[in-house]
Amino acid sequence: RRDSMLAAEGSSRSLTLDLQDQWQFMQKSGQFRFTPPTQSILGFEQALTEWEEEGGLAGRSGRYQKNYETLAAGMVKLGFEFYVKDDASRGYIITTFQVPDAEKDKWDFNVFYDKLKDRRYVIYPASLPPASASSAAAFRVGNIGQLFQSDVEEFVKEVEVVLKEMGFSVPMKA
Secondary structure, X not given: OHHHHHHOOOOOXXXXXXXXXXXXXXXXXXXXXXXXXXXXXXXXHHHHHHHHHOOHHHHHHHHHHHHHHHHHHHHXXXXXXXXXXXXXXXXXXXXXXXXXXXXXXHOOHHHHHHHHHHOOOOOEEOOOOHXXXXXXXXXXXXXXXXXXXXXXXXXXXXXXXXXXXXXXOOOOOO
């Protein structure tokens, strides 16, 4: 890795983000060239500690996979459909759900979003291909970060409450 960094000498377009120059300065003086990014260094150290405590990639991705499985099962019970139909093609980082065709005319993403946000949950509007954007009432939910299975279970419960407040039967009609 050091060889890659050293080979990049002179290619930085930023004085403050020139990693190679910073490394050389640190080797000579033991100091940062500018005010040290203390919060960033401590935050990165904490992130690495948590990564290791959780079991590295296997542990973290295992938690994310479990979050996805919990979310997927719960949302399907509520009547949502997957935008990506093939299970093997879906990832566990972020999941796009569609409102069933029978309910599209009643669907109002902004109301759904606001009601979930009032309950401290933030979802994403779906970024679908232009040809399908007009026909797909869809949204995305992230399964990563400082989220655990109990958080996802609570989210699904709140989605059910919001759907009922919006006048939908649960599960929604297919």
